[in-house]
Amino acid sequence: MNSWFVRIHFCFFVYIFQFICVTIDSCILHEERKIKMNNNKEFLATEPIGKLLLRLAIPTLAAQMINMLYNIIDRIYIGHIPGSGALALTGVGVCMPLIMIISAFAALVGNGGAPRASILMGKKDLDSAENILGNCFTMQIIISVILTLVMFFGNRTFLMAFGASKNTIEYAVSYMNIYSLGTIFVQLTLGMNTFITAQGFAKTGMYSVLIGAVINIILDPIFIFGCHMGVRGAALATIISQACSCIWVLSFLFGTKSTLRIKKQNLTLKAPVILPCLALGLSLFIMQASESIISVCFNSSLLKYGGDVAVGAMTILTSVMQFAMLPLQGLGQGAQPIMSYNYGAKNTDRVKGTFFLLLKASLTYSIILWGLVMLFPQVFAGIFTSNPALVIFTKKALRVYMAVMFMFGIQISCQMAFNSLGKAISSIVVAVMRKFVLLIPLIYIMPHIFTTDQTMAVYMAEPVADFIAVTFTAILFSVQFKKALAAIRLS
Secondary structure, X not given: OHHHHHHHHHHHHHHHHHHHHHHHHHHHHHHHHOOOOOOOOOHHHHOOHHHHHHHHHHHHHHHHHHHHHHHHHHHHHHHOXXXXXXXXXXXHHHHHHHHHHHHHHHHHHHHHHHHHHHHHHHOOOHHHHHHHHHHHHHHHHHHHHHHHHHHHHHHHHHHHHOOOOOOOHHHHHHHHHHHXXXXXXXXXXXXXXXXXXXXXXXXHHHHHHHHHHHHHHHHHHHHHHHOOOOHHHHHHHHHHHHHHHHHHHHHHHHOOOOOOOOOHHHOOOOHXXXXXXXXXXXXXXXXXXXXXXXXXXXXXXXXXXXXXXXXXXXXXXXXXXXXXHHHHHHHHHHHHHHHHHHHHOOOHHHHHHHHHHHHHHHHHHHHHHHHHHHHOHHHHHHHHOOOHHHHHHHHHHHHHHOOOHHHHHHHHHHHHHHHHOOOHHHHHHHHHHHHHHHHHHHXXXXXXXXXXXXXXXXXXXXXXXXXXXXXXHHHHHHHHHHHHHHHHHHO
């Protein structure tokens, strides 16, 4: 009875949240109609920054919040499967490195191509911008085919290496066998939607996610509980919903409402076009791919010191981390068209003003969420599981793992600004520093330093690495940002 009570109330919350998102969208629609956005992006250079960021960021934030629910909804329902919820949740958690890799490749192409397209739009070179769009579309299809084959035929081997135990492997394989078949939908939805947002069509970008989220939330309980499919039902609901989002995204980019359109003559891959996009997107790829590697490192180390309970808790910690990261990325995506366009137009004051406004908003959010996690960790844990032992363990782990979450606003703001300005190398450097140089070694070092509780010592690696990484990123960005602004003043 309690389990069903949780499910019913969670569904109620989700639908209320969706209603709010649609209401927000309706409120900004009137404002968008006052400015002709079809082929004229001058509003990015003329409107007050605060008003413009709000108009672009609100629907993007709504999209990321919905996307957050989209990503964690499976885990919430799976965690409440009667009898096997805790083990099923752990099994699906072991799948996360593979899912992160799929998303990372979407970021490689989409988040690399979209800022370059925005910069070219600022320079009034729409033909080159459309050439980038077409090349990125083709590249994502090629990557999707390769990933589908690798994920479908090799998932059991990967999952065993990634921390699955004999108790959880079948849950993990069942989920990935179905999820891998929808790789192309995930790739095109995530990657191509960035080109919609980069043009200033934030409302349309929000719809891309909203459509899939609504369908996923409806189908999840039907397949998982109604059809008794368990984790397979969760995976099936996800790929169906992603397919629907994909149709929406592509119909817009092939249609007449988009400023940049996918055209046949731009689909042939050209090295001078696609390689700079991949170079710029490499930093975000590294960030997301490193999350996959780090997840493997965490799971293997936690399985060693804490068993299935510790790995299951890590699934919840990763989900809560999305509460922090995705809205911050949404703010950054709202600011990206403003910064990229004005950087291309050599308007330094607006570039600078946009960044500092983004930084203030991001810090405010990360501090508030950090406070909530520190005060009410059991609430966040209880969303994902009704298992008392797992809730108690996760409560303690959350406070350790997210101890410096209040600093995330600095990291994400600087990272998004690097990409908005086309600073590929700097973006790669900070991504590599945070994950590969710091976090991965600390996962294995910390248990040997804090030997009294080696499991919690593994979780402690995250805040230690984040503190050092954010400090490094802030220093590097302050230097590079000044150089970038000085360069366009002199040009």
